[in-house]
Amino acid sequence: MQPPSLHPPPSKLGITLDQHIRNQMAMSPGATGHFTSLLYQIALAAKLVDSQVRKAGLANVLGYTGETNVQGEEVQKLDEMANETFLTVMRRGGRVCAIASEELESAVIVEGNGRYAVTMDPLDGSSNIDVNISIGTIFGIYRRKSDPTEPANDADLLQPGRDLRAAGYIIYGSSTMLVYSTGGKSGVHGFTLDPTIGEFFLSHENIRVPAHGSTYSVNEGNTSRWNESTRRWAEWVKADDKESGRPYGARYVGTLVADAHRTLLKGGIFAYPADRKSPQGKLRLMYEANPFAFLFEAAGGRACDGRRRILDIEPQSLHQRTPLVIGSPDDVSDFERFAVEEAGA
Numbered sequence: 001m002q003p004p005s006l007h008p009p010p011s012k013l014g015i016t017l018d019q020h021i022r023n024q025m026a027m028s029p030g031a032t033g034h035f036t037s038l039l040y041q042i043a044l045a046a047k048l049v050d051s052q053v054r055k056a057g058l059a060n061v062l063g064y065t066g067e068t069n070v071q072g073e074e075v076q077k078l079d080e081m082a083n084e085t086f087l088t089v090m091r092r093g094g095r096v097c098a099i100a101s102e103e104l105e106s107a108v109i110v111e112g113n114g115r116y117a118v119t120m121d122p123l124d125g126s127s128n129i130d131v132n133i134s135i136g137t138i139f140g141i142y143r144r145k146s147d148p149t150e151p152a153n154d155a156d157l158l159q160p161g162r163d164l165r166a167a168g169y170i171i172y173g174s175s176t177m178l179v180y181s182t183g184g185k186s187g188v189h190g191f192t193l194d195p196t197i198g199e200f201f202l203s204h205e206n207i208r209v210p211a212h213g214s215t216y217s218v219n220e221g222n223t224s225r226w227n228e229s230t231r232r233w234a235e236w237v238k239a240d241d242k243e244s245g246r247p248y249g250a251r252y253v254g255t256l257v258a259d260a261h262r263t264l265l266k267g268g269i270f271a272y273p274a275d276r277k278s279p280q281g282k283l284r285l286m287y288e289a290n291p292f293a294f295l296f297e298a299a300g301g302r303a304c305d306g307r308r309r310i311l312d313i314e315p316q317s318l319h320q321r322t323p324l325v326i327g328s329p330d331d332v333s334d335f336e337r338f339a340v341e342e343a344g345a
């Protein structure tokens, strides 16, 4: 056994999200603290939502039905509550000029001279709440484009994903984690909430998605609605070929945050392709696809709609949908190969 080193590397133990954000800010000359304070607000809202999510099972144990219960309208559904919580905290925080939420028809324009516009899915995977399966929050942060002396508008939000200033997600799973990136070289970092003291600690520094994985994640119940190339790809990942590590294992939670989180850490591929029922795909470009595309690229992965890079799609509307394929670079390229072959056929 090796004797312990006299000079062990400095421990990462106990680095809080706040400290980490401040360290990153110190490395950005000219930073004013506005962005830092917005991230704090998101983390605060996440903790508030987490505390409600943790209690969600109690209502079921007591026989509550979900939408209405003995407390009637006083108890909000969890997704409405999550939406309200993030909106309230960010509006009060004074750093945002506009917020677009998957839960709301139109954008919320915030008075004042906030420098950032936020897109978010406050509670992703909400069909999994009642069955105690991981759910999440997804967010993207853009720099304001409009003149701060004028009210903000949709153009502040309708920016391509490549212009994201930061993106992240919170997974309310067996533990609660916040994962975020400011893009490129700054890396993707994960923080786990210690629920006993209400603090996020750095637990996954500089996450890198493996070059290829061994799992595929897609709703195969949609097979009959898929186009030929998606069907051929799904057959291919299941075929036996020792050299390329096939067949892949199947994993599908039905919460994008959970499926993407696993894929980010372990590699492999998640796909929600277009199909006959959803010709534009099911997932939303602004709230789901762009933030994850940004994170996967920052972690060395890839994200496309089958043919185009997600981050290069010019958004036309807030609730626009897109096919989404994210994961290990090799695995996403394999998916694309099938789509391209079909296009050329």
Ligand code: AHM
Pocket (backbone or CB within 6 Å): 102, 121, 123, 124, 125, 126, 127, 219, 254, 255, 256, 257, 259, 272, 282
């Ligand atoms: P939601 O934002 O309303 O929860 O819907 C999005 C969810 C994603 O989390 C998940 O990847 C997908 O829908 C699952 O869809 P399906 O049930 O069609 O497989």
Ligand code: MG
Pocket (backbone or CB within 6 Å): 102, 121, 123, 124, 125, 256, 288
């Ligand atoms: Mg969602």
